[in-house]
Amino acid sequence: MSNQSPKHTDDLPKVQATAEWDPLQAVRMHLPGTETFVGIMDPEPNLFLDDFSLVEAQREHLSLSRDLEEALPVDDPIHYLHDDLAKGGGMSALLSSRVDFDLSELEEEVRVNRRDELWSRLHELNPHTQIQAVLGNAKVIRHRADAEEDVPGSNPDRWDTTSVQLEQPLTNMYFQRDQQFVTQKGVVLCSMKEDTRKPEVDIARASWKALDGNQFDVDIVADLSQVHEHDVTEHVPERDDIQSTEVLVEGGDFYPAGEFSLLGVSAKVPEGAAYPEHDIAEDDTEYVHRTTYAAGHRLLMDDAFGAPEVGLVRAPFEAAQENKDDDNGEVEMDIMHLDTWFNFVDEDLAVAHKELVDNTTLDVYRRTDDGEKPYVLDRSDANFGDYLREKGFEIVDVYDYVDPDHPDVDTALKAITNFLTLGPRKILPVRFTEDDDCVMHQFVTGLQEDYDVTVVPDGEGRKIINLRAGYGAIHCMTTPLRRAPK
Template structure:
């Protein structure tokens, strides 16, 4: 879709600028090269220096297509990525979305906003902030591209078993909480209980505090959502990061296939920093023992079946190593 988009001179210029970072002296000049070549240069971060080519700023996270933009009830809003290695991705996704006829209705110019921190739920939405999306970026979204009657602004929680903070454990809202259908949430209870919520309501085009404050679990219960709980291990395996394709029908990670890799990664961290990760590792290893004994790795859980959820499990053993699942790897282009 990027190649279709750059048929428009405006977007070819954008791609040319992206590919040209560090390549101003390239021979032959980039302006004479075809679009496929420019796209490869941009994604690889290729830099030409005489006869040598180096790769700097490769877009190795581009397969996580959720984060560069947010699909609100008003349309696409282009975000601002928090980490330097991902900041260039938005230019490419904007070109592709424009080629699909889903060009952005808004652009975040201050703070940081990433799509994994936004979950719509009909007339209201959940909007997370913390280590990736910050409060300034969240507020910018409310000003530029949201028409929801109510928005629950959710502060990223710190896991109670970590002595300190590790933003990779719950870096986005959709890594510990996700909607599986009307009235059903899948989430890790410890994090839902510690995620602080402030409720805002739309008032004449502006969002104002309603005065309601509490935990995310309390808020969801007030909205009459039932909660399908996942263990700490399943949460670290990105169980909540499923893709809901229609009401109560989802594509989910088979956490049993990735659990051992997650445990080994945590064991390495706990070996070098036992004071930070020791309690978390002990919990995860006990989760594994129980889940294996009961044969209840998500999504094969009695709570899932009790809610009538259809979870199609897939093996994302390798892809989850980049810290994300099916939800992170997809980009919606319009709300129904």
């Protein structure tokens, strides 16, 4: 762990990922709990697509966990967030900082004892119950009963009532992709754009510290939640069109790809273009979706990637605007992260919204050996599709494998690239029903028949409806701890 005392981890596997198609050995997930219930009740401010059933969402999540346990050729590949925190000693500090008891209605002489009893009980609870209290930012309030006299032989506490207040709970925590990502060198802690998600990084940091030296060797190579600004033009004068100095980055924008890595960053706005509905004026040259160009460049200067080459992929805002469906007003959400419109299947195969890939650009940074800067700009404004083809990738267009007239086509296109790659040509995609006329049926069968891709489970994918309503699919719900090349 960075900035920690020396540790003996030579015999522990290192948390790292060299390529998205390398065999997955361990993955972290979080089973949604009561913290998610608040987002279900009030979806929009919590970034959810719609309301859904928490009970059914938990069932779907457990099924997804079983799929991974059966598909991955290692023992105990699933690391639940609450288990990592509890086993590594990280839960207690979170309980102390994010859970409180209000006993102000009790008699002063009993408050200390009652508080001690409640804290003791809290620390003895099941770890998943504890993490729900932590993520809920819970305050337990004891209300003293208005009884004129005690009943002989009874416990007066039995007459009291209780309220639980959840203060801005971390409703999105089951989307484990965005608080961090894992590179060839180690863990990058992110700096999230939306206020409702920013505290998630504190939980993630605690989980990595708890895991380090316990089951894995963990190096946190960058913590951008502690960095607020970075001026790209000071380092790359030719990129004077990068206006934002704010450091924002989320894990759904990152892919390791062996000899190179990709990070989705803010969109390039054409000169003179204006989109009032997105607060884009004519003099704006950059539009921030989730990850800023400034954050991507800061990670380059921090040498956090490890790859010989890194591409900062501009979000395809202009292309998405031109191709948007008038009935779908949330284009910004549809291209929220790179994994919402692009993914790798193997060292020579990618799946994407090809229209977006071929109509956006990336800046390619190359590693240097002179020691002055880890990376320098090698190519600017290169076509993303051409770049991938130069690297030997065939790009499968998702529109070739969905029926445009299917009633669920829009739902499918929001999740179709958000599968989890388990190994070379082996993926776990989302499915919406178990019927042969499911909108995803053509996609999963087409990949198997045309590209020899193994689809888990059972050649069909995992049926997920409720979890998906939180505005994410299987890639969003997982973060790899380790991918090991064969």
